[in-house]
Amino acid sequence: MPDKQGADGTEDGEGLIEFHGSYREILQFFCSNTTIHGAVRLICSERNRMKTGFWAALLAVTMGVMYWQFGLIFGQYGLHPVSIALTVDSRTLKFPAVTICTLNPYRYKNVQEDLCELDHMTEEALYTLYGYKSPARKGDRLPRPSPRRRGFFPHQLGLRLLEAGRQHQPTLEIGGRRALGRGNGSSLSAWLHNPPLSRNSSWKIGFELCNESGDDCFYNWHSSGVDAVREWYTFHYVNVMTRVPSTQGAHDDARIADFVFDCKFNGLSCGKSNYTRFHHPIYGNCYTFNGINSSYQWKTSKTGKDHGLSLLLKTVQNDYIPLLSTEAGARVMVHERNKFPFMEDGGFDIRPGVETSISMRKEEVRRLGGDYSDCTQDGSEIGVQNLYRSDYTQQACVRSCFQFTMVSRCGCAYYFYPLPPGAEYCNYNKHTAWGHCYYRLSKEFSEDVLNCFKTCRKPCQQTEYQMIAGYANWPSKNSENWIYPLLQKEKQIITSNRKEIAKLNLFFRELNYKTMSETPALPMVVMLSNLGSQWSLWFGSSVLSVAEILELLLDLGALSAILAVRNLRRRLWEPAPSPTPHPSPEHGSQHCHPPMLPHPPQDASAHLGSFDALADPALPPTYDSLDRDGYGAGPGGCQGPEGAQEGAGTFL
Template sequence: MSYPEMKVLKASHDAMTLRKLGRTILQHTSAHGIPNIFRSRHWLRRTVWLFFVSFALCCALWQCTEMVLTYYTYPSHEKIMLISSAKLKFPAVTICNLNSVRLSSIKRSFTMATSLQDSGLELSHRRNRSHGLNSSSELADEQVQYASAFHKFASEFNQLSDEQKIEMGHQLDDMLIFCSFHGQECNSSFFSRFINYKFGNCYTFNSQKPTEVRGNSSNTQPLNITKAGFMYGLHLELFIQQIEYVRDMTHAAGIRLLIHDQSQMPFPEDEGVNVPPGAETEIGMMKVHINRLKSPYGSKCTEGENIKNFYKDVYGAEYTREACKRTCAQQNIMENCGCSHWEFACPKELRFPKCNLSKAAIHECVKLYEFKFAHDELNCHCPLQCREELYELTVSGSQWPSTAFIENFSKELKEMGGQMKDIADSPALIRDNFVKVVVYFKQLNFELIEEEPSMTEINLISNMGGLVGLWVGFSVCTLAEFFELFLDVLLLFIRRCLRTAGSRSGDANPYVQKQAPIYLQKTTNI
């Protein structure tokens, strides 16, 4: 008896299920174009849809790649706003007499008088002026010789202790004859002092330093302004003491004035304006606040983290790019010349002697690094500061004291006594020795310049979503569909693995009942 031919099914059930899963998802996905590939019955139409969907997918991937690469260049842009305020913090105002050392103090000091004669300031000035300046080269020679002579005198002067240099410079109590701020009287207790290598004693109003000029404790809270205009600013009347000027060293008379943020170290030799005597100088200012972005954005600004700043160690000033460059120059001089330069700050705990330019080797070494500093050839890592406050100034002036007022002013000077009494009878000497300056806000608003990212993570995701949606119609729901497909495939493979493991354990144990194979009966026609 012959049995019908029976055929055992292969284990192709899982493969059919996987194919069915993928086909079902792709036929019903919300992504545009893909279902049309499966719905098309003619091979030509199906080929066209396949080409178009592939082309759109490639375009979407290309543009998304370009967008991601652009994001990682960290582009930025500046946003400028004009912000109105009912109250503004008044800046620090630094003043320095253009004459650094008083003539009377030099005469009392035999060492400094000898140094002044040995420096050749007077001889260099006379020699070039005696023959007349017939060409620009002669003028340049005079400037070079004067600069060299002044450098030599400054070297000797800066060998003195800070106490000696303070004593030899102009004193604020002698210079300040009137002070008012926001309509209220102020005095020398509103000022702090620091020593500048070029101008000697410099005094800062509203500096927020814990001590004032005399060393007494002072208010560290900044002064604020609640009204704009001439009447509500800082009014100063100063006696510049031209009779104390060193004739061969100081060629200009007046006050060096610098407006800056309290946290920054002022450098009057590079910044600021000169205020002449015999005039009332009005300085109207407009505040500009700048915020920059840190690395990896283009400005790569810093707050001074892990960057050496001698001006913070000595004066408590915050990081600025100029302070960083000067610190870097001082470090190079100390490492290579074995001394500290008087132009730059140096903490006392480092215990480097001051550079003595009378020694030829030190003179040449210091000169080399001065040249590199001036031409920005030092290898210094000094990025911009992230927060910066600048002040745009409008300067105007008029004669002061006027002819009508000078008689009353002369009487006031006689009552004050001292050196002012000696010049009170001469209008010319009064105008040569007195300065009046007014510093005020032109308006109670300020300009805010902020650097902002041109592309954030949210912008990147939004733009990529728009591009992908434009080309292939992908959406979050589409991604959910493919995620569902991934889970289904994962579960399918898990079931396959479990079934394979079960079948192997069944072959090892003959007593376990096996699943009966499936037979297909093949019928034949008789």
């Protein structure tokens, strides 16, 4: 700014910091020099009020729309959206782990004595409900109950049949202490000669579960008698097997040669170092090939079943538990090497007498952690101890969560899941109400009342295998005449029944594998770009225009602060008006007072350059007492400085 000449003739230099004198000057300077389109029109059309109002309204509307768009962009950024990036790569692939189970938890001959009472009760139920007799008991009228049954199986856990319209009183009870109908023995005989489920499909069948005090009971009903019998048999089977030593039955069938006759990978025979074994409570002995404990990692650089895993399996169906294992064949699951195989979730069955060929394709999923998703890297922050000897998976976490909750609320652990430290498996001889607790807990678990599914998050990195299955009869009728003799000599397979042999081939159908990776859909750079695009669209300006607006806000704030401080100081330092003196009428003629002379006020306004004259608070004089010099002398008054007599008047 040019130097200004002061009132005394000197020049005032520029200050280090200068502010405008009013809000009008600030706004006029901003609109005249800003690079924001439209703002300068306010100054150019200041003499035309209609145009000024139009441009002011248009500028306000565009600013409002722009900041509305800003809000949408910030809101979308706060959601942390992701986009999926799909890439396809081709290289030598690492072969996955393959787990195969026998579909039979124990050889029936090894546990037949322990399951004898349960089998008798189940056969009794099938005969009573359907009139069915097992082939081994065609000559018997009814399976005879053992004297041990009274203490071996609780009375309230017997099967009960409910007739339509009778919701509280069971029509027929099977198992436990007795099998009773609504009448006497002749009535029971009538039931047996005319089984209820063979003539009426509207019946419900189940078993009653009560808590320890017996005041909370419910029925586990099924509309299908077969489903009810299998559920009831499995429930009692769990209680029986908890009393059987783990070494009985399980390790008698532990030799892999009794199940896997032949194993080859890439044309080479497998060895003992290529598989590990574990026992599943439902699917029996399981063998994991190419697992984490294998001596080396299998790899393949070619496709086709000649460059994969080939297995020849034996399925001896005569050893199956008849009332528990209703499927024949083998259970197979393909999974990562460091993950536990959950056969009930991701496995599939292969049939005996059939060659099953499984072609695979690898897919990887990589999720973003942090604010973008609720995935976890290794599950260390979940807070649920992993009961499975493997890396973190969501299935392992969910089952561990349920098992710990089961131990906490029911006082025992569920037999189908790993045993936590310091706990024991449930058995109604020790834990009389564990069934009631378990089924209540299972319902809460399925409805996620236990928050296990919310607590256990997905892993951030996951590998999946998409599979396509093909089937063919093996061996064919024309080749079975020479295949069986050769297998008998080479593999010591003493069988000629195709229902006891199954063949499995697993291989990659292509070396290309897909990787689906999550990437931020709105990173910081894209968000700033969107903000700049909106700013340019509505204002046609740049980042420097933002600095101009910040400068305007700073100037307005500084001017407001200065004016506020000035008004505050003026109020604090302004003197209060003094009271007006009145001469006493009795002593007015004897006492004289000097004239009141004006004095400048001593307050803060004097420093700011403003002077306010104070009026004389004395009473105005009478007109006959005034003289030319401004001093009055009345009768009996006082003389002025020049010898004049003082009167009753006061200097104004």
